[in-house]
Amino acid sequence: MAGGPPKALPSTGPHSLRDMPHPLAGSSSEEAVGGDSTPSPDLLMARSFGDKDLILPNGGTPAGTSSPASSSSLLNRLQLDDDIDGETRDLFVIVDDPKKHVCTMETYITYRITTKSTRVEFDLPEYSVRRRYQDFDWLRSKLEESQPTHLIPPLPEKFVVKGVVDRFSEEFVETRRKALDKFLKRITDHPVLSFNEHFNVFLTAKDLNAYKKQGIALLTRMGESVKHVTGGYKLRTRPLEFAAIGDYLDTFALKLGTIDRIAQRIIKEEIEYLVELREYGPVYSTWSALEGELAEPLEGVSACIGNCSTALEELTDDMTEDFLPVLREYILYSDSMKSVLKKRDQVQAEYEAKLEAVALRKEDRPKVPADVEKCQDRMECFNADLKADMERWQNNKRQDFRQLLMGMADKNIQYYEKCLMAWESIIPLLQEKQEAK
Amino acid sequence: MEQAPRDPERQLQPAPLEPLGCPDAGLGAAIGKEAAGAGEEDSGVDTMTHNNFWLKKIEISVSEAEKRTGRNAMNMQETYTAYLIETRSVEHTDGQSVLTDSLWRRYSEFELLRNYLLVYYPHIVVPPLPEKRAEFVWHKLSADNMDPDFVERRRIGLENFLLRIASHPILCRDKIFYLFLTQEGNWKETVNETGFQLKADSRLKALNATFRVKNPDKRFTDLKHYSDELQSVISHLLRVRARVADRLYGVYKVHGNYGRVFSEWSAIEKEMGDGLQSAGHHMDVYASSIDDILEDEEHYADQLKEYLFYAEALRAVCRKHELMQYDLEMAAQDLASKKQQCEELATGTVRTFSLKGMTTKLFGQETPEQREARIKVLEEQINEGEQQLKSKNLEGREFVKNAWADIERFKEQKNRDLKEALISYAVMQISMCKKGIQVWTNAKECFSKM
Numbered sequence: 001m002a003g004g005p006p007k008a009l010p011s012t013g014p015h016s017l018r019d020m021p022h023p024l025a026g027s028s029s030e031e032a033v034g035g036d037s038t039p040s041p042d043l044l045m046a047r048s049f050g051d052k053d054l055i056l057p058n059g060g061t062p063a064g065t066s067s068p069a070s071s072s073s074l075l076n077r078l079q080l081d082d083d084i085d086g087e088t089r090d091l092f093v094i095v096d097d098p099k100k101h102v103c104t105m106e107t108y109i110t111y112r113i114t115t116k117s118t119r120v121e122f123d124l125p126e127y128s129v130r131r132r133y134q135d136f137d138w139l140r141s142k143l144e145e146s147q148p149t150h151l152i153p154p155l156p157e158k159f160v161v162k163g164v165v166d167r168f169s170e171e172f173v174e175t176r177r178k179a180l181d182k183f184l185k186r187i188t189d190h191p192v193l194s195f196n197e198h199f200n201v202f203l204t205a206k207d208l209n210a211y212k213k214q215g216i217a218l219l220t221r222m223g224e225s226v227k228h229v230t231g232g233y234k235l236r237t238r239p240l241e242f243a244a245i246g247d248y249l250d251t252f253a254l255k256l257g258t259i260d261r262i263a264q265r266i267i268k269e270e271i272e273y274l275v276e277l278r279e280y281g282p283v284y285s286t287w288s289a290l291e292g293e294l295a296e297p298l299e300g301v302s303a304c305i306g307n308c309s310t311a312l313e314e315l316t317d318d319m320t321e322d323f324l325p326v327l328r329e330y331i332l333y334s335d336s337m338k339s340v341l342k343k344r345d346q347v348q349a350e351y352e353a354k355l356e357a358v359a360l361r362k363e364d365r366p367k368v369p370a371d372v373e374k375c376q377d378r379m380e381c382f383n384a385d386l387k388a389d390m391e392r393w394q395n396n397k398r399q400d401f402r403q404l405l406m407g408m409a410d411k412n413i414q415y416y417e418k419c420l421m422a423w424e425s426i427i428p429l430l431q432e433k434q435e436a437k
Numbered sequence: 438m439e440q441a442p443r444d445p446e447r448q449l450q451p452a453p454l455e456p457l458g459c460p461d462a463g464l465g466a467a468i469g470k471e472a473a474g475a476g477e478e479d480s481g482v483d484t485m486t487h488n489n490f491w492l493k494k495i496e497i498s499v500s501e502a503e504k505r506t507g508r509n510a511m512n513m514q515e516t517y518t519a520y521l522i523e524t525r526s527v528e529h530t531d532g533q534s535v536l537t538d539s540l541w542r543r544y545s546e547f548e549l550l551r552n553y554l555l556v557y558y559p560h561i562v563v564p565p566l567p568e569k570r571a572e573f574v575w576h577k578l579s580a581d582n583m584d585p586d587f588v589e590r591r592r593i594g595l596e597n598f599l600l601r602i603a604s605h606p607i608l609c610r611d612k613i614f615y616l617f618l619t620q621e622g623n624w625k626e627t628v629n630e631t632g633f634q635l636k637a638d639s640r641l642k643a644l645n646a647t648f649r650v651k652n653p654d655k656r657f658t659d660l661k662h663y664s665d666e667l668q669s670v671i672s673h674l675l676r677v678r679a680r681v682a683d684r685l686y687g688v689y690k691v692h693g694n695y696g697r698v699f700s701e702w703s704a705i706e707k708e709m710g711d712g713l714q715s716a717g718h719h720m721d722v723y724a725s726s727i728d729d730i731l732e733d734e735e736h737y738a739d740q741l742k743e744y745l746f747y748a749e750a751l752r753a754v755c756r757k758h759e760l761m762q763y764d765l766e767m768a769a770q771d772l773a774s775k776k777q778q779c780e781e782l783a784t785g786t787v788r789t790f791s792l793k794g795m796t797t798k799l800f801g802q803e804t805p806e807q808r809e810a811r812i813k814v815l816e817e818q819i820n821e822g823e824q825q826l827k828s829k830n831l832e833g834r835e836f837v838k839n840a841w842a843d844i845e846r847f848k849e850q851k852n853r854d855l856k857e858a859l860i861s862y863a864v865m866q867i868s869m870c871k872k873g874i875q876v877w878t879n880a881k882e883c884f885s886k887m
Binding site: 248419 | 460533670671698701705707855859860873874887
């Protein structure tokens with residue numbers, strides 16, 4: 001802990017995973033991880049190492065587990081941010097293999113979570129457990145509770161909004177699996193959240209329910225602290241930078257909502273177009289049956305339209321499964337981020353109120369009482385955490401959207417390429433006999 | 438060009454067996470791809486060499502359309518569109534064309550021309566006119582007859598109609614057609630004076646009437662069946678195509694919304710802003726590209742429509758055969774019954790029930806003189822009937838021969854044209870796909886710079 005290295009704490013640049021396929025993986029990030037998105041070293045250092053009575057930011061550790069502050073793992077963590085290609089990444093998590101469980105009381109799906117890690121926090125190098133949605137939900141609330149100053153990634157929606165979807169259908173399960181995988185990966189990438197004890201248990205415990213029942217409240221100092229912030233204080237003005245974040249999130253969510261509606265509308269129109277195409281193609285076949293010389297060309301056109309129809313169906317399926325859910329996730333993300341902003345406001349409000357109260361007391365030797373200092377400390381930590389997370393979030397958001405939109409463009413390109421191939425291949429068929437004449 | 442003298446002697450036969458060989462009987466020049474059939478030109482060749490003019494190539498175009506107002510038959514104001522028909526003769530040597538005739542016609546005159554041809558050439562699959570009213574329209578297109586796009590497409594259709602006639606080995610020689618291109622005033626009167634309306638077989642119009650024909654030529658029965666099915670399938674195709682066009686339009690246009698929202702979003706983004714903004718521009722390009730694409734596709738729809746209407750013309754020829762066959766069978770039947778009557782009278786046996794037979798029984802037999810008289814009348818009728826039957830038979834066979842020749846010609850034309858139409862449709866689709874790939878590739882590049 002002494003002699004903290006001059007390097008900044010790792011910011012989560014997108015390291016491409018070597019071993020595990022990332023469903024939304026793009027090419028490796030072109031920008032240096034350490035670049036402008038890194039929060040200022042001093043601030044972070046102060047947070048992690050400056051406090052004498054520090055309980056580590058990843059949450060209280062039960063006796064027996066080595067603390068992440070031990071030099072080896074610290075070094076590990078610090079080396080991370082210099083590695084652009086993630087060579088020394090030490091935690092990999094993947095969600096796959098959904099399975100349906102039919103019990104007397106209910107039917108539900110579980111997913112396999114595979115963890116590979118060299119971190120000392122993990123007793124074994126590899127774990128494989130099964131979890132269901134409500135376990136993820138539990139994890140998320142625990143993270144929110146224990147890490148209130150951080151932005152916790154969103155989960156896919158609990159209930160299916162458009163009632164007709166079958167929650168056991170392959171497409172739905174696959175979409176959800178991808179979202180859950182993304183959720184865990186975001187936590188994995190986070191330098192603080194990834195060390196959270198609840199997260200560790202989630203990844204490793206054989207019997208999660210037993211652990212849940214223990215009701216261990218593993219709050220960080222901050223968590224504990226923030227928990228006790230009284231909600232009664234009203235913040236006068238949000239500081240400029242946080243107001244800017246708030247405004248940004250408002251507009252961002254609005255625009256995403258619009259994009260979601262547009263995307264849905266496009267899919268709807270495409271499906272209706274598909275319906276017509278499915279009737280259109282076969283008419284050429286019917287015609288072909290009447291003809292002699294034209295029979296083959298007409299049949300060819302019919303088959304061609306059929307191929308285009310299939311390609312279109314693939315496009316709409318892809319967009320529904322891959323594009324829309326990510327948009328919705330980000331809307332949920334920005335909603336939860338706004339809540340964190342509000343909490344921050346409360347912390348600041350309390351501090352300012354108490355400060356004012358002291359100032360009004362008109363003591364001879366105005367000494368800032370300990371509890372006001374605590375409030376200030378709390379506020380400053382919150383601000384630092386939040387700012388760091390915001391930068392990280394902005395960076396990831398940029399990567400995610402670049403990937404998402406490029407993916408959308410790709411899917412459309414592939415659709416047109418399939419159609420192009422189909423039409424080009426029948427030109428010789430159509431021209432054939434004409435030249436033979 | 439001087440006006441050719443009218444031919445009042447023109448005989449109206451149900452099926453002219455030879456091309457009209459009058460010196461002034463029409464164009465006779467080789468036009469377009471379909472050179473006048475070699476065999477048909479025999480009688481015309483001599484007259485053609487008489488006048489070098491006819492050897493020149495002729496170009497016909499419907500070059501303009503104009504809105505006009507005038508008074509109609511009921512003396513009411515009406516608005517209609519007039520089309521400018523220009524005829525040019527092309528010098529063989531230098532390929533230059535000289536405008537020889539230019540006049541204005543309206544759609545109803547085209548209709549008149551066609552109706553005339555239908556009556557005078559019942560064995561020919563007469564080229565159809567473009568539709569009178571816009572049908573199979575997808576929503577963005579106007580169904581209004583005055584709409585400029587519709588008028589434009591009709592102009593092209595009318596030109597096509599004239600070119601089809603001009604390139605038909607038999608129809609191109611028709612004088613009325615020639616006058617249609619050259620005689621502006623009085624043309625309607627000229628046509629009406631041929632009296633073709635009176636000669637038209639009204640039964641041809643009664644599409645649903647069935648005639649019990651015992652021995653139709655199977656080829657015609659099959660052909661009629663084919664033309665019915667063709668009409669049905671092309672109608673279906675055109676209907677669905679219009680719906681497909683509608684939906685495709687919707688898909689493209691909604692993408693335009695991305696342009697606006699990307700632009701708004703880019704305003705709050707620092708690094709992502711430029712990429713989003715420029716991608717949005719490409720989405721706008723994508724959305725607007727559909728207008729041209731669908732306009733081109735209308736041309737394909739028009740090609741299909743032509744053959745939809747051609748199917749009707751085909752059907753008309755089959756129908757004509759049916760009616761001729763029916764008349765023939767009726768005549769034969771009538772003759773047979775007269776012969777029988779005659780026989781019965783001659784031999785005195787009454788094998789069949791007849792009114793005369795009954796009255797004879799009731800009122801006594803007729804006198805031998807009366808009987809002789811009746812036999813004589815019958816014999817005359819039988820004679821006449823036999824002559825008629827013979828000529829009807831001949832007519833029928835000639836009709837079948839000539840009609841089938843034109844049908845074969847038509848089949849080749851149809852196969853060629855439709856294949857070309859399908860090729861051009863495929864080419865349109867390919868172009869659309871390539872544009873799509875281009876736009877999305879551009880957008881992808883913009884996204885990659887986000």
